[in-house]
Amino acid sequence: MGIIDIIASIIPAAMVYAAPLIFTALGGVFSERSGIINIGLEGLMVMGAFVGVVFHLTFYDTFGAATPWVSILVAMAVSALFALVHAVASITFRADQVVSGVAINFLALGIGLFLTKQWYDKGQTDMVERPFYATDIPGLSQIPIIGDWFFSDWYMTSYLAIALAVLVWFIIYKTPFGLRLRSVGEHPMAADTNGIKVYRMRYIAVMLSGAFGGLGGSVYALTVALNFSHSTIVGQGFMALAAVIFGKWHPLGALGAAIFFGFAQSLSVFGSGLPLFEDVPQIFLLIAPYVLTILALAGFIGRAEAPKALGEPYVKGSR
Amino acid sequence: MLFSNRMINILIPIISVLLGLLSGAIIMFFFGYNPVEGYAALWNGAFGDSYFFGETIRQVTPYILSGLAVAFALRTGLLNIGVEGQVFVGWLASVWVGISFELPMVIHLPLAVLAAALAGAFWGFIPGILKAKLGVHEVIVTIMMNYIALYISNEMVRSVLTDGADRTPEIFPTASLASEWLASMTFYSRLHYGILIALFMAAVMWFVLNKTTTGFELRSVGFNQNASKYAGMNVSKNIVLAMVISGAFAGLAGAMEGLGTFGYMNVKSGFTNIGFDGIAVALLGANTALGVVLAAFLFGTLKIGALNMPTEAGVPTELVEIVIALIIFFVASSYIIRWVFLRFKKEGK
Known part of the structure; x- marks a missing residue:
C-alpha cells in the first residue's frame, strides 16, 4: 500500500470519529465562552445518541431515507431541552457547575437506560438498519489524490461538522451575539451594566451546547455505534471537553483538536493494520488525547487561557 | 429559633x-x-435477608472510601473528579502485590493495602502538583487522569500481569480481605473485612481534619487561600497534600474491590462508577466523615436494593x-x- 492510499484510508476514518467530537466540542465552546462549565457534555451526547437511535428505529417507516437527518434534528432539540436542567441548576439556582454537570451525566445515562429497558425490554436497543452511509462526492472524487483523500468515502456529517465549526467561529467572533456571549463569560457585571441580559445569554449558550452535544451523540450513534446501550458513549463527551480546552476555547482550535483526537481514536481502532503505526503500541494512541490535554493545560503546548468568569455564578447586584 | x-x-x-x-x-x-411495591422491593433487596444485607454493606465499603476521598479534597477547596482513576490504580496495585508475592498474612495484607493507597496517592499527586505549581485546574486534569488510568490498567492486566488474558489470577489468600466468618454469617455474600478499614479511615479523616494542625491548615486553605498565605501557611504544599491524601483514600477504595470483593482485576470496558458515586456521597454527606458514612450507606442501599426491583416489582434497575x-x-x-x-x-x- 502506497503512502497516498494509506492516507486515503486514514482521513475518512479519522473524520468519522472526529465529527461527533467536533459537534460536541462546539457546544462546549458556546457554554464555556458564556462562563458555564459543562462537564455534562458526556451526558448530552448520551441523550443525543439515545434519542437519535430510538427516533430512527421508531419512525423509519414514516421518513424513509431522510430518517437519519430527521433523527439528528430531533436529538438536537431534545438534548437542548435536557440541557435546560443544567442551565436552571447552574444559572438560576447557582449550583456548583461541575457538580451539576456530573449529575447531568448520571441523569442522561439513567434516563436512557431506564427507557431502553422500558421500551425494548433489554439492555440495549435494536440495531439501526439504515444509518448514515459514506459516499463519494460525484465529480470531486475523480480529482487525483485530493479526490481520494477528501471526497471519497466520507460521511456527509463529517463535512457538516467542518462547516459548522466555521459557522460557529463566525457567530462567536463576527456577530454582535458572539461579542455579547464572550463578554458575559469574561466579565458578566460589565456586560450587565451595558444592558446585556447575562442570564438570558447563558441560558441560550447552555441550550446551544445541549443541541450540539445531542447532534454529536446522535451522529456517533448513527455512524459508528448503530444502537444505544450503556457503552455507546464512553468518554467521547469528556474527549470533546478536552478538545475545547486543547483548542483554547476557540471554535477552530476545537475543530483542530477534535480532528486530532478523532485521528488518534481511529488509529487505536485501525492502526494495527497500517504500516506506519503497527509498531506503536495501541496504549499510546489510546491515552494520547488525554496526555496531550494535560500537557496543553500545563502550558507546555502554549498557554490555554480560560474565559475569566468561567464557573462563577453571576449574582445580579453583587460586586 | x-x-x-x-x-x-x-x-x-x-x-x-x-x-x-x-x-x-x-x-x-x-x-x-406501583411506587410502593417498587420501593418495598428495593428495601427487601437491601435488607430482606442476611445475604442481601451483607452485599449492601459490601457495596457501602468502597463508597465510604471514595466519598471520603472526594470530601477530603473538597474541604481544601479542590474538586477531585479523579477518584475514579485513583480507584483503578489502587485496585491494580493491590492485586499486583496480591498475586506477585508469597508472604505471611501480617506482612502481605498490609503491604497490598499500602500499595493501593500509595498508587492512589501518586495518581492524586499529579493533578495536585500541577494545580499548586502551575495553577492548572484540577477538574480537567483529574478527568483526563481517569481515562489514562483506565487504559493503562487494562494494558497492565493484559500485557504485564498476564499473558494477554482478560483477568489476573486470584490473589493469594494471605493478601485477601475476604472472611469466611463474615461470609458464612451472611449466607455467603461477598462481605469482607474492608468495612472495618473504611470505618477506621472515616475516623482518621475526622481526626486529621478536626484535631491536627495539618487539618486546620488544609481547611483554612479551603476557606480562603489568600488569608491562609498571609497567616504564613504554605498554600501549594497544602494543595498537594490534600490531593495526595484524597488519592490515598481513593486507592484504598480500589483495594476494597481488589482484595475484598473480587480478589482479581480484569480488563474493563468502562468505569466502575465507584469514584463518580463518591462525588454524590461526599456532597450528600456535606463533606464530613460521619455524613459520608451515612450517605455511603444510603447509596449502597439504593444500588444493591435496586437489583431486586426488576424481579419483585418489574421496575428497571436504572430507576x-x-x-x-x-x-x-x-x-x-x-x-x-x-x-x-x-x-x-x-x-x-
Missing part, C-alpha cells in the same frame, strides 16, 4: 433525598408501576440511577432550598 443555620445544613441533605425518592416514585407511577442523579441536583441546588427556608424564617418572625 425555628430554623438555625445548623438545622438547615442538616435538613438540606434529608430534603434532597426525600425529593429524589419522591421523583423516583412519580416516575414509577408515570410508567405504570435508581435517575434517583441518585436527582439527589445530586437537589443537594447542588441547595441555594434554592435555603432560600425557601429563609423565606419561612422571615415570615415566621
Whole structure:
C-alpha cells in the first residue's frame, strides 16, 4: 500500500470519529465562552445518541431515507431541552457547575437506560438498519489524490461538522451575539451594566451546547455505534471537553483538536493494520488525547487561557 | 429559633433525598408501576435477608472510601473528579502485590493495602502538583487522569500481569480481605473485612481534619487561600497534600474491590462508577466523615436494593440511577432550598 492510499484510508476514518467530537466540542465552546462549565457534555451526547437511535428505529417507516437527518434534528432539540436542567441548576439556582454537570451525566445515562429497558425490554436497543452511509462526492472524487483523500468515502456529517465549526467561529467572533456571549463569560457585571441580559445569554449558550452535544451523540450513534446501550458513549463527551480546552476555547482550535483526537481514536481502532503505526503500541494512541490535554493545560503546548468568569455564578447586584 | 443555620445544613441533605425518592416514585407511577411495591422491593433487596444485607454493606465499603476521598479534597477547596482513576490504580496495585508475592498474612495484607493507597496517592499527586505549581485546574486534569488510568490498567492486566488474558489470577489468600466468618454469617455474600478499614479511615479523616494542625491548615486553605498565605501557611504544599491524601483514600477504595470483593482485576470496558458515586456521597454527606458514612450507606442501599426491583416489582434497575442523579441536583441546588427556608424564617418572625 502506497503512502497516498494509506492516507486515503486514514482521513475518512479519522473524520468519522472526529465529527461527533467536533459537534460536541462546539457546544462546549458556546457554554464555556458564556462562563458555564459543562462537564455534562458526556451526558448530552448520551441523550443525543439515545434519542437519535430510538427516533430512527421508531419512525423509519414514516421518513424513509431522510430518517437519519430527521433523527439528528430531533436529538438536537431534545438534548437542548435536557440541557435546560443544567442551565436552571447552574444559572438560576447557582449550583456548583461541575457538580451539576456530573449529575447531568448520571441523569442522561439513567434516563436512557431506564427507557431502553422500558421500551425494548433489554439492555440495549435494536440495531439501526439504515444509518448514515459514506459516499463519494460525484465529480470531486475523480480529482487525483485530493479526490481520494477528501471526497471519497466520507460521511456527509463529517463535512457538516467542518462547516459548522466555521459557522460557529463566525457567530462567536463576527456577530454582535458572539461579542455579547464572550463578554458575559469574561466579565458578566460589565456586560450587565451595558444592558446585556447575562442570564438570558447563558441560558441560550447552555441550550446551544445541549443541541450540539445531542447532534454529536446522535451522529456517533448513527455512524459508528448503530444502537444505544450503556457503552455507546464512553468518554467521547469528556474527549470533546478536552478538545475545547486543547483548542483554547476557540471554535477552530476545537475543530483542530477534535480532528486530532478523532485521528488518534481511529488509529487505536485501525492502526494495527497500517504500516506506519503497527509498531506503536495501541496504549499510546489510546491515552494520547488525554496526555496531550494535560500537557496543553500545563502550558507546555502554549498557554490555554480560560474565559475569566468561567464557573462563577453571576449574582445580579453583587460586586 | 425555628430554623438555625445548623438545622438547615442538616435538613438540606434529608430534603434532597426525600425529593429524589419522591421523583423516583412519580416516575414509577408515570410508567405504570406501583411506587410502593417498587420501593418495598428495593428495601427487601437491601435488607430482606442476611445475604442481601451483607452485599449492601459490601457495596457501602468502597463508597465510604471514595466519598471520603472526594470530601477530603473538597474541604481544601479542590474538586477531585479523579477518584475514579485513583480507584483503578489502587485496585491494580493491590492485586499486583496480591498475586506477585508469597508472604505471611501480617506482612502481605498490609503491604497490598499500602500499595493501593500509595498508587492512589501518586495518581492524586499529579493533578495536585500541577494545580499548586502551575495553577492548572484540577477538574480537567483529574478527568483526563481517569481515562489514562483506565487504559493503562487494562494494558497492565493484559500485557504485564498476564499473558494477554482478560483477568489476573486470584490473589493469594494471605493478601485477601475476604472472611469466611463474615461470609458464612451472611449466607455467603461477598462481605469482607474492608468495612472495618473504611470505618477506621472515616475516623482518621475526622481526626486529621478536626484535631491536627495539618487539618486546620488544609481547611483554612479551603476557606480562603489568600488569608491562609498571609497567616504564613504554605498554600501549594497544602494543595498537594490534600490531593495526595484524597488519592490515598481513593486507592484504598480500589483495594476494597481488589482484595475484598473480587480478589482479581480484569480488563474493563468502562468505569466502575465507584469514584463518580463518591462525588454524590461526599456532597450528600456535606463533606464530613460521619455524613459520608451515612450517605455511603444510603447509596449502597439504593444500588444493591435496586437489583431486586426488576424481579419483585418489574421496575428497571436504572430507576435508581435517575434517583441518585436527582439527589445530586437537589443537594447542588441547595441555594434554592435555603432560600425557601429563609423565606419561612422571615415570615415566621
